Amino acid sequence: MAKELGISISTVSRALSNHPSISDGTKKRVWQMAEQVNYQPNHLAAALRKGRSNLLGVMVPHIDGHFFSSVMHGIEKVASKAGFNVMICQSNEDVASERKNIETLMNAQVEGILVSLSRTTHDFKHFEKVRKREIPLVFFDRMLDGLNVSAVIIDDYQGAYQIMKHLLEQGNTRIAHFAGPQHLNIYKNRHQGYLDALRAYGIPYDENLVYYCDMKLEDGVEGMEKLLKLPVRPDAVFSSSDFSVVGAMQVLKSHQLRVPHDVALAGFSNETFTSLTEPRLTSVDQHCEQMGQTAVRLFLEMLDDHSGRFSPRRIVLQPEILIRESSVRPK
Amino acid sequence: MAKELGISISTVSRALSNHPSISDGTKKRVWQMAEQVNYQPNHLAAALRKGRSNLLGVMVPHIDGHFFSSVMHGIEKVASKAGFNVMICQSNEDVASERKNIETLMNAQVEGILVSLSRTTHDFKHFEKVRKREIPLVFFDRMLDGLNVSAVIIDDYQGAYQIMKHLLEQGNTRIAHFAGPQHLNIYKNRHQGYLDALRAYGIPYDENLVYYCDMKLEDGVEGMEKLLKLPVRPDAVFSSSDFSVVGAMQVLKSHQLRVPHDVALAGFSNETFTSLTEPRLTSVDQHCEQMGQTAVRLFLEMLDDHSGRFSPRRIVLQPEILIRESSVRPK
Numbered sequence: 001m002a003k004e005l006g007i008s009i010s011t012v013s014r015a016l017s018n019h020p021s022i023s024d025g026t027k028k029r030v031w032q033m034a035e036q037v038n039y040q041p042n043h044l045a046a047a048l049r050k051g052r053s054n055l056l057g058v059m060v061p062h063i064d065g066h067f068f069s070s071v072m073h074g075i076e077k078v079a080s081k082a083g084f085n086v087m088i089c090q091s092n093e094d095v096a097s098e099r100k101n102i103e104t105l106m107n108a109q110v111e112g113i114l115v116s117l118s119r120t121t122h123d124f125k126h127f128e129k130v131r132k133r134e135i136p137l138v139f140f141d142r143m144l145d146g147l148n149v150s151a152v153i154i155d156d157y158q159g160a161y162q163i164m165k166h167l168l169e170q171g172n173t174r175i176a177h178f179a180g181p182q183h184l185n186i187y188k189n190r191h192q193g194y195l196d197a198l199r200a201y202g203i204p205y206d207e208n209l210v211y212y213c214d215m216k217l218e219d220g221v222e223g224m225e226k227l228l229k230l231p232v233r234p235d236a237v238f239s240s241s242d243f244s245v246v247g248a249m250q251v252l253k254s255h256q257l258r259v260p261h262d263v264a265l266a267g268f269s270n271e272t273f274t275s276l277t278e279p280r281l282t283s284v285d286q287h288c289e290q291m292g293q294t295a296v297r298l299f300l301e302m303l304d305d306h307s308g309r310f311s312p313r314r315i316v317l318q319p320e321i322l323i324r325e326s327s328v329r330p331k
Numbered sequence: 332m333a334k335e336l337g338i339s340i341s342t343v344s345r346a347l348s349n350h351p352s353i354s355d356g357t358k359k360r361v362w363q364m365a366e367q368v369n370y371q372p373n374h375l376a377a378a379l380r381k382g383r384s385n386l387l388g389v390m391v392p393h394i395d396g397h398f399f400s401s402v403m404h405g406i407e408k409v410a411s412k413a414g415f416n417v418m419i420c421q422s423n424e425d426v427a428s429e430r431k432n433i434e435t436l437m438n439a440q441v442e443g444i445l446v447s448l449s450r451t452t453h454d455f456k457h458f459e460k461v462r463k464r465e466i467p468l469v470f471f472d473r474m475l476d477g478l479n480v481s482a483v484i485i486d487d488y489q490g491a492y493q494i495m496k497h498l499l500e501q502g503n504t505r506i507a508h509f510a511g512p513q514h515l516n517i518y519k520n521r522h523q524g525y526l527d528a529l530r531a532y533g534i535p536y537d538e539n540l541v542y543y544c545d546m547k548l549e550d551g552v553e554g555m556e557k558l559l560k561l562p563v564r565p566d567a568v569f570s571s572s573d574f575s576v577v578g579a580m581q582v583l584k585s586h587q588l589r590v591p592h593d594v595a596l597a598g599f600s601n602e603t604f605t606s607l608t609e610p611r612l613t614s615v616d617q618h619c620e621q622m623g624q625t626a627v628r629l630f631l632e633m634l635d636d637h638s639g640r641f642s643p644r645r646i647v648l649q650p651e652i653l654i655r656e657s658s659v660r661p662k
Contacts, residue, residue, distance in 0.1 A: 068394075
């Protein structure tokens with residue numbers, strides 16, 4: 001570029017970085033030339049040359065709470081060992097942001113994208129471009145059903161089923177369920193675990209006991225208030241999220257009801273606060289770090305595969321039931 | 332490029348994306364040419380042409396917990412209104428990662444970088460390049476003293492002083508302090524607030540009551556165990572972090588000591604769990620969302636300034652004292 005314009009390399013470089021010592025006229029000429037030859041800074045050129053940016057992109061619905069930050073720990077651990085830097089984008093549970101973030105990550109020349117879908121994502125369209133460019137794509141935790149993509153998920157069904165089994169074996173017969181958005185695999189599977197456990201124990205399904213919501217603390221407050229207005233109140237609540245079960249606990253306390261004596265509670269995700277509430281909350285641990293580590297390993301496998309015919313793999317991790325005071329009936 | 336090589340534009344494009352329909356020989360020729368002209372993909376070329384990537388980089392010590400995720404909310408809100416996408420990197424409290432992340436963000440062509448330093452960062456060297464490239468740089472919450480950079484910080488000194496004032500006015504005279512790493516402004520200022528409040532109330536300083544640590548839950552456990560071994564135990568603890576104060580609470584409960592009757596507790600940061608513990612924890616709210624929003628506004632100001640002589644601004648936000656059961660002496 002310097003040769004073509006008849007100026008020194010350092011002048012070109014300073015012009016490109018908009019250095020004040022370079023005249024506007026020279027800058028203009030350099031920029032026009034840069035546009036013609038599609039100039040790019042060294043690092044990316046080098047990365048392209050080697051076909052490497054050493055950058056791994058991750059998109060999560062949000063970084064709040066225990067779950068995604070723990071998964072991120074697992075991701076960073078394995079990625080950094082493999083020489084990758086990690087960049088995180090949040091969709092904030094909004095599919096429009098998710099679309100923009102996918103563009104952003106691709107533009108940043110990531111070598112792979114790990115995704116956990118937002119609650120408002122109902123289709124795969126915005127990921128087609130990732131696939132076309134043959135950028136390894138791995139879903140973790142939240143994904144859409146029926147997709148032929150690589151993914152690491154938790155056996156949410158088993159987690160829910162085992163928690164329900166525990167609640168049923170404690171003698172509960174009117175078990176309510178706070179259920180999340182059903183188009184997402186995780187909430188659907190937890191709901192199914194709830195239904196199948198009831199059936200296995202011969203407890204008839206009562207639709208009044210299922211409260212569909214967005215799984216926030218406020219949703220749990222609202223759900224519990226509704227349940228307490230039923231002619232016969234539930235003797236237990238299994239919530240697909242810890243946040244909403246804390247909401248339920250607050251409502252029960254404000255009604256002078258005791259946990260677990262009057263209503264037993266169980267959540268899902270093992271958030272940090274589950275062992276700080278009184279009583280401590282029964283929950284399901286999802287081995288978040290392991291999930292993150294596995295997602296990166298899956299990405300590295302895909303990256304190493306040069307056949308171009310990598311068939312998507314799905315890895316299902318087993319959750320762990322953590323039984324604490326909130327669900328154990330006093331003898 | 333296509334002209335020079337005597338092939339079609341679509342062939343060049345497919346060769347660059349490593350499309351299987353293009354022969355290896357052609358790919359090689361295209362790649363060599365791309366290297367010569369420093370080829371880069373369209374988006375970045377376009378961004379360079381316009382001088383815009385619409386990308387804002389953020390580096391935080393970690394995404395766990397309430398504080399940084401709330402700041403991120405504030406950042407995303409204002410950034411997205413201004414048309415910016417946000418990318419997050421974690422330093423994991425490690426200065427080596429911080430260095431790598433700065434490179435990563437610059438390589439991704441961010442238009443600005445917002446940073447909160449890791450606990451292990453003691454110098455500014457790795458930020459010099461950012462400054463040289465004239466990429467707007469804004470620090471938030473954690474920074475190094477004596478730097479002439481733009482920053483949004485909390486008046487940590489006032490937060491600590493006010494909490495101490497409250498503890499002193501409750502009649503406490505042996506107030507312990509969990510202090511964080513003193514090279515970071517935030518912990519240093521909180522420690523100073525502790526010292527000055529003691530002096531203002533005529534309480535002599537006792538070095539045995541100050542426990543320096545990394546502010547984790549385990550640190551609080553260790554610190555409280557140590558304090559309980561003193562000939563006379565403290566009647567209150569002011570911790571520069573909520574996590575370590577929860578550790579202290581667990582230790583007190585295990586020793587059958589009551590909070591606040593035997594030992595009053597106060598933390599800092601107003602983590603989500605502070606209102607879930609029993610008793611609920613007194614803490615200092617840092618207006619995290621506002622901090623994030625302000626940091627982005629400062630960046631936008633710098634971006635709009637074409638004089639090249641933007642003088643760094645420092646914005647100090649006032650924290651809010653939240654007095655809860657853990658520190659209020661029963662009458």
